[in-house]
Structures are given as C-alpha cells and as structure tokens.
Amino acid sequence: MKHQFEALLHEHRKMILKLAAAFTRRPQDRQDLAQEITIQLWRAFPRFDPERARFSTWMYRIALNVAISQFRRDTGSVAGHTEALEEHHLNRIASQQPDPEGDERLCALWELIEKFEPLNRALIVLYLEDRSYAEIAEIIGISQTNVATKISRIKQTLRQQMK
Amino acid sequence: MELDDMKSAWQSLDRRLEQQNNSTKLTRTLSPLRRGQVIQIMTGAILMLLAGSFWVDHRATLHLLLPGLMLHAYGLLMVLSAARTLYLLSQVDYSAPLLEIQHQFADLQFWRARIEQPFFAIVGCFLWIPLTLLVFNALGADLWISARGVVYWFIFSGFVCVAIAYGVKLWLPVSTLENSFAGRAIRNARQQLEQLSSFEQE
Numbered sequence: 214m215k216h217q218f219e220a221l222l223h224e225h226r227k228m229i230l231k232l233a234a235a236f237t238r239r240p241q242d243r244q245d246l247a248q249e250i251t252i253q254l255w256r257a258f259p260r261f262d263p264e265r266a267r268f269s270t271w272m273y274r275i276a277l278n279v280a281i282s283q284f285r286r287d288t289g290s291v292a293g294h295t296e297a298l299e300e301h302h303l304n305r306i307a308s309q310q311p312d313p314e315g316d317e318r319l320c321a322l323w324e325l326i327e328k329f330e331p332l333n334r335a336l337i338v339l340y341l342e343d344r345s346y347a348e349i350a351e352i353i354g355i356s357q358t359n360v361a362t363k364i365s366r367i368k369q370t371l372r373q374q375m376k
Numbered sequence: 377m378e379l380d381d382m383k384s385a386w387q388s389l390d391r392r393l394e395q396q397n398n399s400t401k402l403t404r405t406l407s408p409l410r411r412g413q414v415i416q417i418m419t420g421a422i423l424m425l426l427a428g429s430f431w432v433d434h435r436a437t438l439h440l441l442l443p444g445l446m447l448h449a450y451g452l453l454m455v456l457s458a459a460r461t462l463y464l465l466s467q468v469d470y471s472a473p474l475l476e477i478q479h480q481f482a483d484l485q486f487w488r489a490r491i492e493q494p495f496f497a498i499v500g501c502f503l504w505i506p507l508t509l510l511v512f513n514a515l516g517a518d519l520w521i522s523a524r525g526v527v528y529w530f531i532f533s534g535f536v537c538v539a540i541a542y543g544v545k546l547w548l549p550v551s552t553l554e555n556s557f558a559g560r561a562i563r564n565a566r567q568q569l570e571q572l573s574s575f576e577q578e
Contacts (some may be wrong), residue, residue, distance in 0.1 A: 354473025
C-alpha cells in the first residue's frame with residue numbers, strides 16, 4: 214500500500230504544491246501546507262475506494278479541505294486576504310531559471326487568486342487545473358449548473374477589475 | 377488577465393515546480409486547536425485526580441466534600457469538552473465534499489466560541505472559591521470554620537464577577553466587543569457559516 218501511495222503522490226506532487234501556493238504566502242507556510250495535505254492523504258488512503266470516486270476527485274477534496282481549513286485558521290478571518298504582497302511571489306515557487314515574462318504573468322495570477330475567498334479560490338484552482346464542471350461539482354458539493362454560474366461570475370468579476 | 381489566460385500561467389507553474397527541490401521533511405505536529413485540547417485534557421485530569429483524592433479523604437465533612445466535588449466536576453467537564461472536540465476533529469473525513477467539511481468546521485468553531493468558552497468563563501468566576509478552600513485546607517486552615525464570612529464574600533464576589541462581565545457586555549459598544557478576542561472568534565465563526573450558506577445559495 215505504501216508503494217502504491219508513494220507512486221500516486223509522486224504523480225500528483227506538483228498539484229499539491231500548486232494548490233499549497235494558491236492558499237499560502239510564505240515559502241515555509243507553503244511547505245507546511247503541502248506536508249499537512251500529504252499527511253491527511255496518507256491517513257485517508259486506506260479508506261479510498263476507487264469504485265466510489267476517482268483518485269483525482271478524492272485527492273482534490275482532501276487537499277482543498279486541508280488548504281481551506283488551514284487558510285482560515287492562519288488568517289483568522291474569512292474575508293478576502295487583503296495584505297499587501299510581500300516578496301516577489303515567484304520566490305515562493307522557487308524557480309531556478311528566471312523568466313521575466315512568465316514571472317509577470319504568475320504575479321498577476323497570484324494577485325487575482327488572492328482576491329477571492331477560500332471556496333471561490335478552490336473553484337478557480339480546479340478550473341485552472343482543467344477539471345470538468347462535473348468533477349468540480351463533485352469535489353465542492355454543489356450542482357454543475359451552480360459551478361457554471363459561479364465560474365461565469367468569477368470571469369465577469371475579473372473582467373470588471375481589468376477595466 | 378482573463379480567467380482563461382490564467383490557465384497558461386497556472387500551467388507554467390508545472391515547469392517551475394519540476395526544478396524545485398521536493399525534499400519535504402515529514403514532521404507531524406499537532407495543530408494549535410488539537411494541542412490546546414490535549415493540554416485541557418491533561419489539566420482536567422490533574423484537577424480530577426487532586427480534587428478526587430481530596431473529597432474522598434473528606435467525604436464525612438460536607439463543607440469540604442462539596443468544594444472537592446465541584447472541582448472534580450469541573451475537571452471532568454474540561455476533559456469531556458476537550459475529548460468531544462478531539463473526537464469531532466478525528467471524525468472529520470477530509471475526502472467528503474468541501475462544503476460539507478467546511479460546514480462541520482464552522483459549526484464546531486461556532487459552538488466553541490458561543491457556548492463552550494462563555495460557559496467556562498462564567499464557571500471560572502466561581503471556580504477559584506473551592507480551589508481557595510482546598511489550598512487553605514492543605515495549608516492547615518479550614519476557612520469555612522475559621523472565617524465563614526470571608527467565604528460568603530468570595531461567593532458574593534463570584535456573582536459580582538458575573539454581573540460585571542454581563543454589564544460590560546451590555547454597556548460596551550458592539551464594535552469594541554466584536555474586536556475583543558472572544559468577539560472576533562464568534563464573528564469569524566458566524567461569518568464562515570454565512571459565507572458557506574451564501575456560497576450554496578448563489
């Protein structure tokens with residue numbers, strides 16, 4: 214079981230790190246969150262039933278539940294995180310090869326993500342991860358129509374902010 | 377930047393993460409909430425042990441039996457409430473849908489902020505009285521026998537403490553109360569519940 218888990222974890226490691234980066238600011242917090250997600254995944258793994266849910270759905274649920282809970286605990290608030298950006302966000306992503314154009318886009322991406330409260334942030338992350346509306350609905354626990362409506366609202370909000 | 381433009385930026389993260397050193401040292405630490413509950417269980421157990429042995433030794437003396445029993449009951453409540461919280465936390469199935477789990481957490485936080493913490497605060501206004509009686513007894517002085525009036529004053533001051541707390545709650549501006557530590561906890565819990573329900577309804 215351990216080897217199976219390690220293989221799956223290795224396969225999805227980048228997703229965990231990306232998700233951790235979407236919910237935390239400092240590199241240390243990001244690492245702590247990734248670690249907490251890994252621990253919860255390992256704890257829940259014996260109960261994972263492939264007939265009930267796809268591995269990715271199961272993993273996103275755990276990772277996002279842990280991330281949102283930790284985010285709320287750390288910020289002590291449910292309102293959007295409004296602190297000014299601290300360091301360059303890319304330090305958190307630990308790039309070895311600077312890419313000015315990519316850096317700028319990632320900075321903008323992080324600034325946008327941080328404007329949303331945790332559940333909408335989860336929705337954005339899942340959308341960016343190219344998950345289908347059906348899977349997003351299953352992960353969050355809302356209807357597909359609701360997912361479509363929310364994503365459309367988020368797009369609208371972003372457009373308004375860009376004006 | 378449109379949401380769809382964000383996708384390519386998001387995907388570019390993959391390349392960066394490939395370059396990252398992924399050696400994460402797995403060290404399990406208890407979350408602050410769990411740590412707090414463990415400390416509460418230990419404190420409650422010690423209190424139960426001390427108070428239990430005290431009232432057993434003095435079960436024939438009503439004015440010593442009662443404070444012993446009170447402290448014992450308080451210790452038991454501390455243990456039970458912390459054990460309940462730990463049990464609820466251990467029952468959380470993170471693989472359930474996000475809304476379900478976040479509701480569970482928000483309900484738990486609301487219960488702790490609105491019910492549990494005020495209850496312990498009110499009891500705390502009186503708890504020091506049996507504790508003082510026990511301490512004096514351990515030092516060889518029986519306050520109830522030697523200075524009963526003082527004990528009555530203690531009880532009276534317990535009621536004064538509750539009245540002051542209630543008065544502060546009534547007279548202080550709502551904004552000041554909401555910015556207090558307890559106020560923030562309640563407000564955050566309430567906001568979380570409201571936010572979840574508005575997310576569901578939208």
